[in-house]
Amino acid sequence: MRSPVSELVVHDDAVRANTAFFARRTGGRLMAVLKADGFGHGALARSVVEAGARSVGVTSIAEALAVRGEDVDVPVLSWLNPVDADFGAAVLADVDLAVPSSAVLSAVARAARAVGRRARVHLHVDVGMARDGCPSTDWPTLCALAREFEGAGDVRVVGVMGHLSCADRPDDPQNVRERLVFDAALRTARRRVLTPAVAHLAATAATLTGAGAGAGAGAGAGAVAGAGYVHRIGAGLFGIDPSGTTDVLRPALTLRTRVVSTRTVRAGTGVGYGHDFTATHDTTLALLPLGYGDGLLRAAAGRAEVLLDGRRRPIVGRFSMDMLVVDTGGDEVRPGTVATLFGPGRHGEPTVADWARWASTIPHEIVTHIGSRVARVHRTTVVGTDTGGTA
Numbered sequence: 001m002r003s004p005v006s007e008l009v010v011h012d013d014a015v016r017a018n019t020a021f022f023a024r025r026t027g028g029r030l031m032a033v034l035k036a037d038g039f040g041h042g043a044l045a046r047s048v049v050e051a052g053a054r055s056v057g058v059t060s061i062a063e064a065l066a067v068r069g070e071d072v073d074v075p076v077l078s079w080l081n082p083v084d085a086d087f088g089a090a091v092l093a094d095v096d097l098a099v100p101s102s103a104v105l106s107a108v109a110r111a112a113r114a115v116g117r118r119a120r121v122h123l124h125v126d127v128g129m130a131r132d133g134c135p136s137t138d139w140p141t142l143c144a145l146a147r148e149f150e151g152a153g154d155v156r157v158v159g160v161m162g163h164l165s166c167a168d169r170p171d172d173p174q175n176v177r178e179r180l181v182f183d184a185a186l187r188t189a190r191r192r193v194l195t196p197a198v199a200h201l202a203a204t205a206a207t208l209t210g211a212g213a214g215a216g217a218g219a220g221a222g223a224v225a226g227a228g229y230v231h232r233i234g235a236g237l238f239g240i241d242p243s244g245t246t247d248v249l250r251p252a253l254t255l256r257t258r259v260v261s262t263r264t265v266r267a268g269t270g271v272g273y274g275h276d277f278t279a280t281h282d283t284t285l286a287l288l289p290l291g292y293g294d295g296l297l298r299a300a301a302g303r304a305e306v307l308l309d310g311r312r313r314p315i316v317g318r319f320s321m322d323m324l325v326v327d328t329g330g331d332e333v334r335p336g337t338v339a340t341l342f343g344p345g346r347h348g349e350p351t352v353a354d355w356a357r358w359a360s361t362i363p364h365e366i367v368t369h370i371g372s373r374v375a376r377v378h379r380t381t382v383v384g385t386d387t388g389g390t391a
Ligand SMILES: *Cc1c(COP(=O)(O)O)cnc(C)c1O
Pocket: 033, 035, 079, 163, 203, 204, 205, 232, 233, 234, 235, 236, 242
């Protein structure tokens, strides 16, 4: 079969290497966060578990069931569900559930009783983000209710979780405040006779910098309640360091396509919608079959480049839904030539970090946006990112 015109190559070996790095860094206490289809990288639960992750975290129950479908034999946590979610299906599939309120806890307990199983829950405290999690003021009530449901045999509190708001700024005093809130929440849980086996607060940034949670030392907040301290790592597994403090992580995606056609134009020719770009000299334009419909952010227009035929060349004009136009200068580029939009950066191609800068956003948004029209190709060895030839 002819290979797809556009492909998103997922470098599984890079994800494994990053996972192994965090497994070492956390003394093995690693929960791999694979939400949003593994940050756009596809199904990777088996890879990260083989590389050292001891559990997997996702948002919805549907995502958790998909991870279970990969047949991994580790705890899988789902932390974001409406009160009427199908908790029974989660419990039957052995999915741990994070619980931010008495209402959700009651619904989980009811569902567990209905299916004749005990639900494994992680109580989620809001340490200072005002987003998800139980407000500290309601926390003692939530703990007391959890204890009641434990007594009735409906739930077992296996974890306590929180999430830091400012961990990408390690010196922000908010990190210290939020850690203190988390410590206090763990002590409260203890006083309500709950015995969570794990406590988790730090994600990638806090784990790399130590912000807030004493990352990596094992003497973090978990020690307060005698719980094992676990790190929930998402971005880092995919080579993204939100704290910008390390260069040991390996990017795990290469996005490439092939030139559909070329044309020569005279100086003064307007290109694309609205003629946002006008050729200042006679030049050659190459057409690429990728656009914002494939997740390439329009905000990057006017700055973005591709690696094409051995050189970085500018994307010119407005991004279309399905097409981009590249100015190749005077160079003749044959149709079929591979163009690399981004990759690990070792062959001169732009990186996800470059795209994030061009689009004034964060790398997370770049990697989670690549659409389903682009074929995902999992590779275990890093391939050259620009053959410079016709594929
Ligand atoms: C996404 C997410 C994580 C992972 O954060 P990273 O910075 O990607 O490591 C951890 N916990 C929660 C609650 C999340 O939503």
